[in-house]
Amino acid sequence: MAYVSNLRIAVICSSNMNRSMEAHAFLSKKGFHVQSFGTGDKVKIPGSAADKPNIYEFGTSYEEIYLDLLQKDKSLYTQNGLLHTLDRNRRIKSHPEKFQEALDKFDILITCEERVYDQVLEYMESKTPTDNSIVHVINIDIQDNLEEATIGAFLISDMCLMMAKAEDLDNDIEELLHNFEEKCQRSILHCIVFN
Structure with a gap:
């Protein structure tokens, strides 16, 4: 079933090859506006x-x-x-994209490992905000193998569905992520930055 949401979502791993692409495929099938990226040098x-x-x-x-x-x-x-x-x-899509070169704006940035989360935060905090819109940066650790990428894509998809249904995401996100963390038994990192 396609779920339509106006949330702009980016899924980010290191090389934009496995974890972010598996989640990208899942989310786009569900009707989300999603893009995927990597943060590595290569x-x-x-x-x-x-x-x-x-x-x-x-x-x-x-x-x-x-x-x-x-x-x-x-x-x-x-x-x-x-x-x-x-x-x-x-x-x-045609090729792996580097997050630090992306021009698009997003409401939610989902990273697949803590090192990538740190790189995304560092980059977002180094930019000058243009419109001060809130961006939620969320990390869920996913091992970089095919099986874990599939499991991770299911989890990310579930989490995005929960966020899409929230009446006031900025207000409800802490509780929502806490509930999700308990449900999936994985720790979630969350931080707010500005566009």
Whole structure:
């Protein structure tokens, strides 16, 4: 069932590859106005060994990354799910985007790990607010693997539905997040910044 909400939501992880994209896919299917981003310096995804990640610039298309991995080791990247992930990603948008370069404004920024939450807060606090509209920055820790990204996307989707139904989000958000935290047994970080 599509749920229509006028909340502008961004989901943010480090590389805009797995967790933020899975949540992006879920939320857009539910009818939310959603975008996704990464905060890292580069897009880093697993390589042939833990100390040999594949590294790309933000802006490199998911299609280019897909073809690069296909050429490097089709069986490895099929087995570890990266080709499947990239296939999903390229159906949603063309390339990973860096949050610090985004021009759009959002009501809610949802991060998938505390380090990313800190980077988002640091960036938002370094900007000069233009219209002083409230932005809720919320973190829910999600491990960076395919299974956790799916679970995380369900949780983020549930949380967004709760926020969309709130009569006065700015007033109700603390209680709402507290209830959500108890329900999903994951700790949530929340902070308010200004656009």
